[in-house]
Amino acid sequence: MSVRRAALWSMGAQYATFVIQFTASVLISRLFLLPADVGLFSVALAAAMMVSIFQDLGITRFISGQPQMQRELLPDYAGVAVIIGWTVAAVVAIAAPLVALFYHQPALAPLLWLIAASYVLTPYATVPAALLVREMDFRALFTVNAGSALAGNGTALALAACGFGASALAWGVLATAAARAILANWGRPVRPRRPRDMASVRPMLGFSSMSFVLSASAAVGQRSQDLIVGRLLGIAATGLFSRASALAGQLTTLVTGAIGSVFYAAFARKRDAGEPLAEPYLHLVSCYTVLNWAAMIGLALTAEPLVMLLYGPNWMGSAPLLRWTALGEIFFVAIPLQMDVPLLLGQIRRLVWVNLLDTLAAVAILTAGCFISLEAAGVSRVIYGFVWWAIYAVYLRRLIGFRFSALLAVYLRSGICALAAGLPLILASLSGVNLTNLSLIMLLVLSGAGVLCWLASLVLTRHPAWTEIRMMLDALARPVLARVRG
Structure with a gap:
């Protein structure tokens, strides 16, 4: 395939x-x-x-x-x-x-x-x-x-x-x-048997x-969030925090989660063939960021009406958390396959130490935020996101060999497209529209306009993702056209 x-x-x-x-x-x-x-x-x-x-x-x-x-x-x-x-x-x-x-x-x-x-x-x-x-x-x-x-x-x-x-x-x-x-x-x-x-x-x-040490470190950083919030801020606060994190995480998975597993296998083939990974990795970054950043900007701008429309008034306390979590996701998707590429290149020992540093930052920053308030715990996701990005951007640059100037050029194009996606919502807010009380129809209209602006910006900036979108649409249409002709 x-x-x-x-x-x-x-x-x-x-x-x-x-x-x-x-x-x-x-x-x-x-x-x-x-x-x-x-x-x-x-x-x-x-x-x-x-x-x-x-x-x-x-x-x-x-x-x-x-x-x-x-x-x-x-x-x-x-x-x-x-x-x-x-x-x-x-x-x-x-x-x-x-x-x-x-x-x-x-x-x-x-x-x-x-x-x-x-x-x-x-x-x-x-x-x-x-x-x-x-x-x-x-x-x-x-x-x-x-x-x-x-x-x-x-x-x-x-x-x-x-x-x-x-x-x-x-x-x-x-x-x-x-x-x-x-x-x-x-x-x-596969029928299991005793070795x-x-x-x-x-x-x-x-x-x-070594993979266990890596998984253990990652689990402490990721899974300890609800445990820390539950212990310091209570069970109800954990529900609000968990719902905001889950919604942002589900949207990220929806937008680009499928790409990771495919590119892991594809990079494994390139590794076996001895091909360089810098150029395809930057291409992957461009696809990740242009899709996810636009989604996260929209999620941050519509946090209150989304929570009200989807979950009801009992969950409105998660709206500020959702906004900060969405902004934090902008950093987390900016360096994709941060665990998989080092594993493919046989760098598991060094990756363990890098991941331990990441885990320490995650626990320390979230704990500090929880000692202040629930919303501060949400803000801590943005702070931790920047620290996370700095750690893995430096590590993968040394490992793969891409240039920071090329990475920043990818970010610039994707950032322009993400802002274009949020432009209708931003203009509506500046014109006096209360985004908190948006109706479902108005939310869909502004979101649809954002998608059109995003597509136009892909073409105007000549973003690499536009080529991928055209090829995928062609791949989808080809079997349908063949059946119609048949």
Whole structure:
């Protein structure tokens, strides 16, 4: 499968998953759950995922990025994944009462037990899904991702409507894991077996030893957010913070999340062929930024009306957090594949130290913000975003060899296009329109005008993304035209 065709399938999976997750989150938050319910689940999930860093141990990256794959060893790799997954599930289940005691929330324990049950099933999808990525079979991966999202979110929505409260979300996690395991093995069945000897899995474990340190550091930085907010500002504040972070993160995933997995496999091929990565990486940066920056500018400008229209008045406290989180995302998408490219180039040891520095900054900056207020915690996302960008921009420049002047030129074009996308909203605000009370129709009109301005700016600035958009549209139209002619 070609890179562009794989990207189309991967984007289709991201869009389908986003629509399912977004629709479920809106209905659940607006009709059935309060911020305290979502906050309770967020703390439980974050606590469980702090332990789940042991689960993958880099198995997915090892299989999808390995230059030569010994397929007869795949059942051994799957067996290791199952052993680790069951161990993680046991640790989470045992630690559940302690976590509930630490947060003075007895209801946390049952949620953690349900999440632990999902970790029993998760490893059965690890190796099959990694094989699909390695083979760039994103058509089958579409079925896995979209199908599991539909099963999990459908379960959560149905149980929330029945009055299950926060536990509805935990049951959704369990349903997602079960569906993903079934669908992944339907696409690429791999039966786990206990490794016959250590020699068969030693290469994977050698890769995993450093990958675990890397995953642990990243997990502390990412998953500790809800834990820190929950401990310092309370469960309800965690719900507001989590909802704002989730909405911005879901939009980022919708816009460019599909590109990362495709380009990881594509860069692996370029590495094996000995081709330089600087030029294709800058091209990737241009596509990432021009899409995401426009989306984040729009999200920051329409934070209040979006929260009111989607989630209702109970969630308006998350609107300022959403604005700051969206602005922080501008930095986080400016250096894509910051973990994957160093791994492909065999720089895992140095990446571990860089990631530890990143994690320390994340925890320190968020903790300082939480000691001030909830909104200061939101502002801390922008400060941390800049620090994050500085760390990885310097690191990847040395690793790949691109010039900062070329990177800044990419940013300039993408920034102009992003401002053009937000121009109708900015002009409406300057003319006296209260963006906070925008109706749905007015919001759609201004957003549509922003898309047109964005497309025009792509053409005027001769942005590389315009060529990609034309090629993808052509790839979509070609089979349709062929069928019509037939």
